Amino acid sequence: MLKKLHTTDQTRLYFILKGGIVGIISGVLVSIFRLTIEKMTEYVQHFYLFAQEKPLWLIFWAMLSIVVAIFIGYLIKAQPHISGSGVPQVEGLLQEEIHYRWFPVLLNKFVGGILAIGPGLFLGREGPSIQLGASVGQGLSSTYDSPKYEQKILISSGASAGLAAAFNAPIAAVLFIVEEVHHTFSPLIWLTSLVSSIIANFISLYIFGLQPVLYLGHMEDLPLKYYGLLLILGVFLGVLGRMYQKNLLNLPKWFNKLPIPSPFYGLVPLLLVIPIGFYFPNLLGGGNQIILNLEENSHSLYLLLLLFLLRYLFSMISYGSNLPGGIFLPILSLGAILGALFGVFSIEYLGLESFYLKNFIIIAMAGYFTAIGKAPLTAIILVTEMVGSINHLMPLGFVALIAYIVVDSLGGHPIYESLLDRLVSFKKIADPNEKIVIEFPVTAESILDGMPVRDFVWPEETLLVSIRRNEQDILPHGDTILRMDDTLLILTDTDHATDVRRQLRKKTLIK
Known part of the structure; x- marks a missing residue:
């Protein structure tokens, strides 16, 4: 021992x-x-x-x-x-x-x-x-x-x-x-x-330096009486997040109509950004400065709506061009604008105190990121670390949960997982006859928890070769009982690996 x-x-x-x-x-x-x-x-x-x-x-x-x-x-x-x-x-x-x-x-x-x-x-x-x-x-x-x-x-x-x-x-x-x-x-x-x-x-x-990337200063705690507004905000962000997912995944269809090879699609955003930079130089970039300026400057609903539409459309054009660049910060900036839009509306028409606008900007960042990435814990902690305040953890978690439920009910999947599926379906990267071992976790919601190996109908073209449990490798037999937190090592070939993972996810979830 x-x-x-x-x-x-x-x-x-x-x-x-x-x-x-x-x-x-x-x-x-x-x-x-x-x-x-x-x-x-x-x-x-x-x-x-x-x-x-x-x-x-x-x-x-x-x-x-x-x-x-x-x-x-x-x-x-x-x-x-x-x-x-x-x-x-x-x-x-x-x-x-x-x-x-x-x-x-x-x-x-x-x-x-x-x-x-x-x-x-x-x-x-x-x-x-x-x-x-x-x-x-x-x-x-x-x-x-x-x-x-x-x-x-x-x-x-x-x-x-x-x-x-x-x-x-x-x-x-x-x-x-x-x-x-x-x-x-x-x-x-x-x-x-x-x-x-x-x-x-x-x-x-x-x-x-030590200052958080999106430091917005001191914030007042949001009273519980405004959680009804947060419920509406979560639904709002979930619907718009699902729309973002659909539009992002449809970008190749639109760009493929261009009469230029796909590696050179970057010509489009690099030329279109010139008039944006000429008239609105402060709007350039991933969006961190926009987030910082939302609370400092008072914006009308009309101006915030135009800002959202501009950022939304051109972020799609920027990412769809295949240029090397991410969507984390653009998503957070879009969420912040939506939070400001919702907050200003609530201030003007629903009696919300103006000093709570900052709270809605921060909360909406986490909600919108959750709706698109379907990673609520990451969204909550990411926004908390970036703004440097823990005052908003409860409302962040509440809105993130609502947004997650809404986008899940609308059929949304984690955006990076969807992008990977699309990437793999476009290309056959590896030798289809090459054998690989994939890892599949037994989670709390899996029907495999407590089930003998022989009782599960395993996908074709697979062989369970080992079970990793508590940093030990177990050689499986038909009567081996699978447990939550086990990692299954499954032998298959590269041609079937994606389909095997998809089948396992579908067949092991509790209905």
Whole structure:
């Protein structure tokens, strides 16, 4: 017993060490990435202010934008997996549905992300940061020729470190890996991700300062008498979140009608952003400055509605172009605008005190993010860490829950999972005859909990080879009883892996 405990401790110390290395490298890399984007966006805004006095300079800017779009297009053509946010690619890599070499993706994503987000497109830095961190973890595991399970742990910890450095939200970064990427709890993944996130966040704080990314100052507690308004807000955000999901997934249909190759779709947003930057330079970027200004400046309902429509439409155009950029921050900014819209309406027509507007802005960010990502815990903690206040945890949880129920009843699925399904269906990445082992968790709502192995009708083309329970591997027999928190290791081939996962999810949920 003591020997087993000693071995377990040594294993955890080993992963703490490697998680620390991943956190240091990812923290430095993502902080440079974030700093470069912020400085570049500032310079671009100054250019548009200058161009308002000398509009002829816009011709030069348009030509430069075309060159940048073509260059990014060639980067995407060389490494297709750098397109978009990068989160679906990381999930696919962990599920062994996608395979790519880490260094070309890291290099091209770093350069392409700066060139795509820096000019002021409505894209976020967090998705690319997650993929950059995951590539660091993948690279470290390749350097040490790590076994497959260790590769996945280091990739997960790198992704967590990337998100932590991008938003200074280390706890939300760990929750994102557990809730959104793996959908199950693994002590080693949690521990390694926590170490890498804390270290990466420390590096980012050293560079960017201790103030939270979306610090809005002191907030009053929202009285319970306004929870009826929060119920309406949750329903409102759930419906609009489902609309966002549908529109985002339909973007390829619209862009495929363009008479240009898909790697060069970036020409469209990089040219369309020029008139936006010329007339509204303060609206450029992922949206963090917009969130900070919503409460400071009084906006009419009409102006907020126009702002939402502009941000919504152009964020769709920006992301649908396949440029390397994320949707985290654009989603949060859209949620904040919806919160301000709802808050101003409540102030003008329902008697809400004006100083509660800030509360609705913050609460709506979490609700809208939950409705689109279907990751309520991540949304609640992410917004809490980004605004630097815990006063709103109860209303955040309430609205997130309502939004989740609404979008679930409307048939919504986690957006990154849907994007991964679409990505895998478009491409056959791996050799269809290659055998792989997929991991499937036994959760509390699964019919497998308490069931003997022989009583479950397993999908075709599968073989249950092992059960991982409490950090031990169990060789399964027909009379082996499955338990909650077990991880099933199932042998199949790459051609059936996606369908096997889908069948298992469908067949094991309690009806």
